[in-house]
Amino acid sequence: MRPFRAGLLFALIVALGSAARADDPKVLTRIAFGSCVDQDKPVPIFGAIAAAKPDLLLLLGDNMYADLDRKVKVTPEVIREKYAQMAKVPGFAKLKATCPMLGTWDDHDYGKNDAGAEWEHKDAAQKEFHDFFETPADSPRRAQKGVYHAEIYGPPGKRVQVIMLDTRYFRSPLKKGPFDAKLRTAPYLPNTDADATLLGTEQWKWLETQLKKPAELRLLVSSIQVISDEHPFEKWATFPKEREKLYALLKSTGASGVMILSGDRHLADISVDPTAIGYPLYDVTSSGFNQSSKNWRAPELNSKRVGGMPHGDNFGFITIDWTDNPRVSVQICDEDGDTTCGFKVRLATLKGTGTAATTAPVGPKPPEGVLTPAEAAKKAGETVKVQFMVQSIGGKANLYLNSDKDFRAKDNFAVVVPVKVQKGALAKGDIEKLVGATIRVTGKVETNKQGSATLEVADEKAFEIVKE
Structure with missing residues (x-):
């Protein structure tokens, strides 16, 4: 069955004018994603993606290959040249003209196979990454170490948060075992060193902040697989403490609506862990745009697989129905745009049932004379x-x-901050930093049309941040 019908060029041009941006309240309903594209080969699948008319395209890594020619030493100049080649691929240029994109990198566009923090050209590679994705020159992301970033699209009630992780810049060394004739490779072994990391300290702090932001659906992008852990190649399971830390963070922040998107493996896979975080955690792998095996091959071992496509080029496609009881449909599609596997899940299912997911932290106890939200209401x-x-x-x-x-x-008790009071800690650009902070506010309690209590901040003197 083919879920998409190729549109006319006119329709694609119209899509450009209505494409969603992170500062645009337009609701996202169609999101394409995938990884692994060799810029020296044809990429017919780009036509199928364009025909699907996504609101957003997520590039999950290996967005070009800088290191395929082993006779050529990879330098910043080589990385720049390969990105330039990728930019000229006809199908990619058409997609870029009609659909906004977000990306992260994996090893080959980072510059070296399976490389991590030790890569000598990582800072230069980051500059080329930002140039390729046209990150504004004054963006703080250009000064940041690592290419991790996040965006939230859509209005309250229909928000999609995209969290792009960087699993390369900070990653500790891999540990390799002896050659296994049966596997035909030397498998990577778990790195259980106390200081072993995938994301690095600063990125972990940043991720916690992102997960505390309100969103209905969260697409957590990891260039390597998170859930699948039985193959011998790179994966989060090669850093087991880091994967445990990720699961613990998803639980402790109470982040609902999380779905992982991953690449790297030159195949498509749908894995689910029903117990890791208190609700079903899906890891949808789409790889690659033109790097998958073109011949039949048996699926590799993955006891958590619920669907997959072990051979053939592919891309992923998410459709969101925001009507009552919102539902997310996820499809893996081949180069013709035909669906090969997929699943549907209600957003209501992607919510924890345990204490960590349902009971938010309450902060320090109010002193005498200061009310809790329930009392103030x-x-x-x-x-x-x-x-x-x-x-x-x-x-x-x-x-x-x-x-x-x-x-x-x-x-819910809402403190209303009118425009006239939005300065200092309450300035529009800084106010998101208050998520997780304890505040104390003086004002008159009102009841809104929905029957919930509100209190408007009259001036900055009526507001304070409580130091714990």
């Missing part, structure tokens, strides 16, 4: 002082600091 029409830990933030003109991760929850 009973004081409609009265001026009170209320204290709580900010769980989420929303709004466009007026901003809202919410006591609940779900701003629509009946018992």
Whole structure:
């Protein structure tokens, strides 16, 4: 069955004008993703992706290959040249003209097979990465170490958060075992050193901050597989403590709607771990755009696989139905745009049932005379002082600091920050840093149309951040 019908060029041009941006409230409903493209070979699958008319294309790594010619030493100049070749691939140029893209890297566009923090040209490679993806010259991401970044698309209730991890820049050395004749390779062994890392300290801190931001669907992009752990190649399982840390972080932040997208493996795989984080955690692997085996081959061992495509070029496609009880459909498609496997899941399913996922941290206990949100909600029409830990933030003109991760929850208490008060810690560009902070605010309690309690900040003197 073919889920997509090729559109006319006119339709693709129209798509450019309506394409979603991170600062655009337009709702995302169609997202394509994939990895692994050799710039020296034809890439017919780009035509199928364009015909699917995605709102957004996610490039999961190996967005070109800088190191295929073993006779050529990889230098920053070589990396730049390979990106330039990729930019000229006809299908890619057409996609770029009609669809916004986000990307991260894997080893081959990083510059060296299976390389990590030791790669001598990693900073130069990062510059070339940003030039290729046209990161603005004044973007803080150009000064940052590593290419990790995140965006949130869409309005409250229909937000898609895309978190692009960098599994290369900070990664500790791999440990290799002896050659295995049966596997026809020397498998990578688990690195259990106390200081072994995949993401590095700063990226871990950043990831925790991102996971605390409000979103309905979170696409967590890792260039290498997270769940599949029985093959002998690179994967999160080669750093078992890091994978445990990731699962623990997803649970402790109460992040709902998480779905992992990965690449690298030159095949397509759909894995699911039903117990790792308190709700089904999917890892959807799409690889590669033109690097997959063209001949039949048996699936490799993966006891958590629920679907896959062990041979043939492929891309992934996500369709989101935002109507009542939103549903996410995920498909793996071949170079003709035909669906080979997939699944559907309700967003309501991607929520934990354990304490960590349902009970948000509450912060320090309010002192005498200061109310909790539940207490303040009973004081409609009265001026009170209320204290709580900010769980989420929303709004466009007026901003809202919410006591609940779900701003629509009946018992959510919202502190309203009008435009005139948006300065200092409450400035629009900095206010997201308050997620996880405990605030104390004085003002008059009101009840909104939904029956939830609100309190508007009259001036900066009525607001304070509680030091724990």
